[in-house]
Amino acid sequence: MASRIKERALELGFHAVGITSAARLAETEEVTLERVRQGLMEGLPWFTEERARLSCRPQELLADAKSVVALAVSYLSDDTPVDPPTGPIGKIARYARGDDYHAVLKVRLKELSDFIHKESGATVSSRPFIDSSPLSERAAARRAGVGWFGKNNNLIVPGIGSWAFLSALILDLELEEDRPLLKSCGSCDLCIRACPTGALVDQYTLDNTKCISFQTIENRGEIPEDLRPEMGQWVFGCDICQDVCPANRKALPQAWDDFKARPGLGDSTPLAPLLQMDGIEYQTRFKGSAVKRAKRRGLQRNTAVALGNTGDTEAVPGLQLALESNDAPLVRSHVAWAMGRIGGKTARRFLERAKAYENDAGVLESIEKALECLSRG
Numbered sequence: 135m136a137s138r139i140k141e142r143a144l145e146l147g148f149h150a151v152g153i154t155s156a157a158r159l160a161e162t163e164e165v166t167l168e169r170v171r172q173g174l175m176e177g178l179p180w181f182t183e184e185r186a187r188l189s190c191r192p193q194e195l196l197a198d199a200k201s202v203v204a205l206a207v208s209y210l211s212d213d214t215p216v217d218p219p220t221g222p223i224g225k226i227a228r229y230a231r232g233d234d235y236h237a238v239l240k241v242r243l244k245e246l247s248d249f250i251h252k253e254s255g256a257t258v259s260s261r262p263f264i265d266s267s268p269l270s271e272r273a274a275a276r277r278a279g280v281g282w283f284g285k286n287n288n289l290i291v292p293g294i295g296s297w298a299f300l301s302a303l304i305l306d307l308e309l310e311e312d313r314p315l316l317k318s319c320g321s322c323d324l325c326i327r328a329c330p331t332g333a334l335v336d337q338y339t340l341d342n343t344k345c346i347s348f349q350t351i352e353n354r355g356e357i358p359e360d361l362r363p364e365m366g367q368w369v370f371g372c373d374i375c376q377d378v379c380p381a382n383r384k385a386l387p388q389a390w391d392d393f394k395a396r397p398g399l400g401d402s403t404p405l406a407p408l409l410q411m412d413g414i415e416y417q418t419r420f421k422g423s424a425v426k427r428a429k430r431r432g433l434q435r436n437t438a439v440a441l442g443n444t445g446d447t448e449a450v451p452g453l454q455l456a457l458e459s460n461d462a463p464l465v466r467s468h469v470a471w472a473m474g475r476i477g478g479k480t481a482r483r484f485l486e487r488a489k490a491y492e493n494d495a496g497v498l499e500s501i502e503k504a505l506e507c508l509s510r511g
């Protein structure tokens with residue numbers, strides 16, 4: 135049965151599959167609880183000690199659970215734009231350039247569980263996991279031999295690297311188990327050294343609050359000012375710790391069509407239109423995309439930071455328009471920061487003007503700070 139399930143999973147297009155028991159993921163539970171206690175998961179209010187425990191106990195996630203089928207699928211595609219855009223550009227993490235993986239994987243997992251139900255000839259209970267539910271997917275996949283823990287925290291899968299979505303099925307069906315791979319990153323620590331915000335505080339250890347991915351996707355408020363200059367051009371997610379990984383250099387683009395980049399989403403995403411987009415444009419452009427997780431105001435906040443980081447004075451008129459007309463104070467305050475970072479006479483003039491009509495206290499404070507920053511030169 136185990137080999138038939140694996141065969142079917144590969145036929146369905148998954149690139150790797152392994153099986154582990156539903157026993158507690160004991161080591162990961164200890165590690166995860168420690169992370170929560172140390173405040174490394176701060177900013178994710180739902181990531182409580184209770185969630186950490188549950189995520190490592192498959193038997194509490196499905197009655198009478200016996201096995202976990204862990205799956206990986208590549209999302210790497212060749213996203214080089216045919217006509218590189220002009221003007222300031224931003225970057226969207228690779229995993230979010232195509233259709234939302236939650237919806238796409240849900241369908242394939244359903245096909246796999248239907249197959250298992252049919253093949254087993256008995257009534258099998260199963261529960262699918264795709265990112266949003268409490269199962270530690272990296273730990274389950276590691277124990278099932280799908281990949282190894284990278285020092286950058288990601289699960290690295292032979293052949294596809296860490297450019298892999300993980301998903302799983304917990305079943306109340308006893309299946310033959312696979313063994314974890316005997317692989318590791320060895321002495322390589324390129325990812326730890328490459329992270330501009332120092333979010334990888336140790337090997338296998340991420341400080342959520344410093345991670346650009348967290349800041350651009352999950353943070354609903356102000357981005358800490360000391361992190362903004364380090365965020366470069368990232369407007370949604372971040373791939374720096376994966377881009378530098380030698381295991382990823384060998385990975386070939388083999389993403390399903392669903393995960394291929396939508397036009398204009400990638401390493402060269404034009405920033406100006408993102409900043410000006412209204413609610414309707416946003417809904418149309420990002421329908422069915424994982425980018426929606428940041429919400430429009432989050433994406434525009436990130437866009438303002440990325441524009442500030444270009445240092446390009448050509449971005450100032452667009453920023454000015456947003457400072458005047460964007461409905462979210464969160465966006466306007468980051469726009470003011472961006473103008474202060476770019477600097478120049480025009481930025482100063484627009485900031486002075488905005489000071490006269492802005493009535494949100496937080497935004498006014500950001501305008502003052504930006505003007506001070508300009509005065510200091």
Ligand code: B12
Nearest residue numbers: 162227265271272283287288289299300338347348371372
């Ligand atoms: C919360 C979350 C986040 C948070 C991160 C919080 C955090 N510190 O983990 C934020 C929003 C920042 C985030 C970012 C990203 N995420 Co995320 N995220 C999750 C989620 C929902 C839970 C992860 C979790 O439980 N974290 C708790 C930490 C403590 O555990 P962990 O990271 O799983 O495991 C590491 C450590 O626990 C440690 N560890 C575990 N056991 C043990 C045992 C020992 C002995 C030791 C020493 C260490 C150790 O090593 C593990 C890996 O190195 C999962 C989906 C899921 N349900 O699992 C997706 C998931 C992990 N994310 C994913 C992705 C794609 C990303 C990004 C790459 C997106 C991007 N490009 O911006 C980044 C990567 C950032 C990074 N370097 O990790 C994928 C990862 C795929 C893969 N190949 O690993 C997942 C699995 C979603 C999916 N279904 O595909 N994510």
